Amino acid sequence: MEPILQAKGVTKIYTTGGIQTPALQGVDLTIQKGEFTAIAGPSGSGKSTLLHLLGGLDRPTAGETWLGDRRTDQLDAVALAHVRLWEIGFVFQAYNLIPVLTALENAAFVLELQGRPRREREAKAMAALEALDMAAYAHRRPNQLSGGQQQRVAIARALAAEPQVILADEPTANLDSQTGRALIELMKRLNQEQGVTFVFSTHDPRLLEHVTRIVRLEDGRVVRDERGPGA
Amino acid sequence: MWRLAWRNLWRQKARSLVTASAVALVVLSTLLFFGLAEAMKNGMFQVLTERAGHLVVTRAGADEAREFDAHLIREAARVEAALREVAGEGELAVLLEVPVLASGGSRSRGIQLVGLRQTPGLERQFAQDYLSAGRLPDPDSLDEIVLGEALARALRVDVGEVVYIFAPGTEGLGAGAYTLVGLLDFPEAALEGRTAYVSLAAAQELAAPEAATRFQLHLPDLHRITDEDRLEQVRDRLAQPLGPELHVKTWREAEPGLATLLDLVDPIMLVFNGLGFVLAGLLVVNTVYLSLAERIREFGVIIALGADRWRVMRMVISESLVLVLTGTAVGTALGLGLIARLAQGFRFPNALTEYTVEFGIPAVMYAGLTTGQLVITILFAVGTALAAALWPAWVAGRLQPVEAMRHVT
Ligand SMILES: Nc1ncnc2c1ncn2[C@@H]1O[C@H](COP(=O)(O)OP(=O)(O)O)[C@@H](O)[C@H]1O
Ligand SMILES: [Mg+2]
DSSP: OOEEEEEEEEEEEEEETTEEEEEEEEEEEEEETTOEEEEEOOTTSSHHHHHHHHTTSSOOSEEEEEETTEEOTTOOHHHHHHHHHHHEEEEOSSSOSOTTSOHHHHHTHHHHHTTOOHHHHHHHHHHHHHHTTOGGGTTOOGGGSOHHHHHHHHHHHHHHTOOSEEEEESTTTTSOHHHHHHHHHHHHHHHHHHOOEEEEEESOGGGGTTOSEEEEEETTEEEEEEEOTTO | OHHHHHHHHHHTHHHHHHHHHHHHHHHHHHHHHHHHHHHHHHHHHHHHHHHHOSEEEEETTTTTOOSSGGGOBSOHHHHHHHHHHHHTTOEEEEEEEEEEEEEOSSOEEEEEEEEEEEOHHHHHHHHHHHEEEEOOOOTTOSSEEEEEHHHHHHHTOOTTSEEEEEOTTSSSOOEEEEEEEEEEOOSSHHHHTSEEEEEHHHHHHHHOTTOBSEEEEEOTTOOSTTTHHHHHHHHHHHHHHHOTTEEEEEHHHHSHHHHHHHHHHHHHHHHHHHHHHHHHHHHHHHHHHHHHHTTHHHHHHHHHTTOOHHHHHHHHHHHHHHHHHHHHHHHHHHHHHHHHHHTTOEEOOHHHHHHHHHTTOOSEEOOOOOHHHHHHHHHHHHHHHHHHHHHHHHHHHTOOHHHHHHOOO
């Protein structure tokens, strides 16, 4: 067992206009390499917050976050950006892709941020698009793609940079259930064939049939951590 | 990165085009202003030195002295020889300026009588520029005179009639009668009303044998105001043989007022053009900022993916640069084309020429642009792009990914 992401006693309290909203309250969680984990829970239970903290997009109010054997909750903004760029892949719910770039350019975007040479960028981005059955749409712009296709390009973008783990925050929320399920199946395939570690969140219990592990959140606490039907 | 900037600007085609056009316009007008200012400067320089020479030799201290004596350079022939040696193929004018009383029968006036001998090229130019009737006095004649038109009117004399000149207290004859052989038309009315010319020999006989008050040296091939170094070299070479009694001045030293005015043209142009860039810059700020504000969520995703603060700032700045440099390229192309045409020579509308000539600006001028001015213009543009991007870039650099992605437009 090799832990990739860890949350130790993580608490996150948002303060807006003097009002404090506790989003997470003392969450302990360890994600192992090669796992296919779902963070499940109703809307407002803290799924996004947890993924943001694990991914170094934000810092906890209390507690620690770790990437491998490195503590990340104390890093400054630039160091965190560096960690995100080189170690973690992200897929978001919506507005994922850069509208003026083609699918291929979007898939190559993280590689471009990493400063890799053009040839390498294009080869890897194309391979990633192929892995997601999107090679035929390489030269389309996002507005010429369906919602499901756009999310696949977003996964290809994360995949192309070969991160240690891909975090996907409700990647299916804007898709119909059939397309959503297909997307999760695709992620599962990548997990099995290429050994990519996935953590994704969902509030739709029907999407949990493939996962190896389900972490259930309620009101900012982990209420259950169980093996999924896909284990 | 540039590609991304370019495409994002295309996203708001109309807005970007308006802004880039404004930049192009400012660049164009800046180049044009520079080109015209250069034309004006060189034109004024040309007019000034055509009449007064590039280098002027006077008696040391003559500028402050009031007495006629203090202006006199006694050994005019020796000085002339020394000047000819240095001047090479240049042209030379020898002047003896005498304050006199001129009288035309019933009327008289205090004027400046100039005894003038100049090399043929200068003489031809002088006649062409100023002679409006008759001819110039014969160089050897002792009794011919030309008057400014206004002066002739004031004295009520006409070509062919006699003018009496009195120069009391001088070392020459002190008085003489001269036949009016021609009239001069000067652009400056004041000059025309108090100037008369005779041959150098005639003036010497009248007031100061073998003396002169001023030598004007015209160097060949000195057409641009910027040829300062050569002029100063010649001046320094002359100082030795002429001795401390005499003073050699460049046109700049002889006409400090005008020289300062000409020197002011560049800084004034700079400030003026700078203002244009400030205005265009405000448009650029607006465009770049709106482009950011519309894409906060997109920036949030980009930051989430791992772009750090500096990268995000660079993205904003490169958008500003692409916008401004596109406009600059267009403006420069148009500007250079236009200046190339005006460099062939151009004139103000006829109605204006009358006034410009009064200010010592020639009727036909030649636009010019120095590499320095082109570089300054482009630096101005780049500076505008950077300055305009500063604030939006700072805002973008401070975006927090989670908040930016939650941003509602
Ligand atoms: N940036 C924020 N500012 C204030 N409150 C927030 C912020 N983000 C999330 N919250 C609140 O924290 C709680 C958990 O939100 P979130 O993590 O988005 O849950 P989920 O993703 O499960 O819907 C919710 O009550 C939400 O309103
Ligand atoms: Mg959420």
